Amino acid sequence: MDVIAVVAFDRIHPFHLSVPCLVFGEEQPSAELPPCEIRVCTPGAAPIITTAGFTVSTGYGLDEVADAAMVIVPSWPDPELPAPPDIVEAVRAAHAAGARVVGLCLGAFVVADTGLLDGRPAATHWKWADEFARRFPKVALDRESLYVDDGDIVTSAGTTAAIDTCLHLLRRQHGAELANRVARRLVTPPHREGGQAQFIEHPLPATGSQHPLAATLRWAIEHLGDDLTVDTLAAHAAMSRRTFTRHFRKTAGTSVSAWIATQRIAMAQRLLETGDHTVERIAAQCGFGSAVTMREQFSRALGTTPSAYRRTFRGP
16 A cells, blocks of 8 residues: 655644645545555654644654655745754655655745755745745756646645645546546646746835835836836936936846836736726736737746636636
């Protein structure tokens, strides 16, 4: 019988702990499929306290991880805090013995702490991507994908991407029919369109800011439908093109054209989420010029189409 070891620890979020148990613990619908056993393993086999305040006690310790066919590390509670040596060694030893290692959401930080991700691609929650890149410069961070399957190591983006990842692994092991059946029981799509870029927040600059570019940035956001150029924005800010460009890159951390493109995408997202306008009208309002151009840029930036995005965030 295959053993799937889920590594658990204090301050684990109940949702993250439950995902692998729900997906892989579903009743096997066919006797032809090999049975598997889920073991939630804690340091010293001790009870753990979740972020919801209740205690989980399973009786399995980290020694159980060594014999597992797959080791899953759910979201780690503090991305700035390295994983303890006993967890790191347990995951590393299981991988050396042939186990597939899975880091869900911030669990990717724990997997990276083992050194197993050095020189390999990985995903994690977009909000903590910069921290991940800082702590693990040897890892090829994929900021777009909902999950990254690199064979014996799999990592996922944030929160519900853990469901996508576990369904993917179930599909890989036992085929699409079983994965689709489990997805229907969980009332979730077997596979979601696009990547995690569509979920990243794009906050607007603070309206009360006294920064010399604040007024120009707010003006630009209010006029995204116009033909905005560097010269136009520089004139609004009463600066030379060179001075404006220097201040802008220092303030926004990117080029003017890239910033405008991001703001137009963000505006289109809000309109798709909250309004009933056609894609053609939204494209004109946001300054894309045409619906074709908007679809191309939307797909490039978010990995999905405007129509698919609207379905995801507004429903039928």
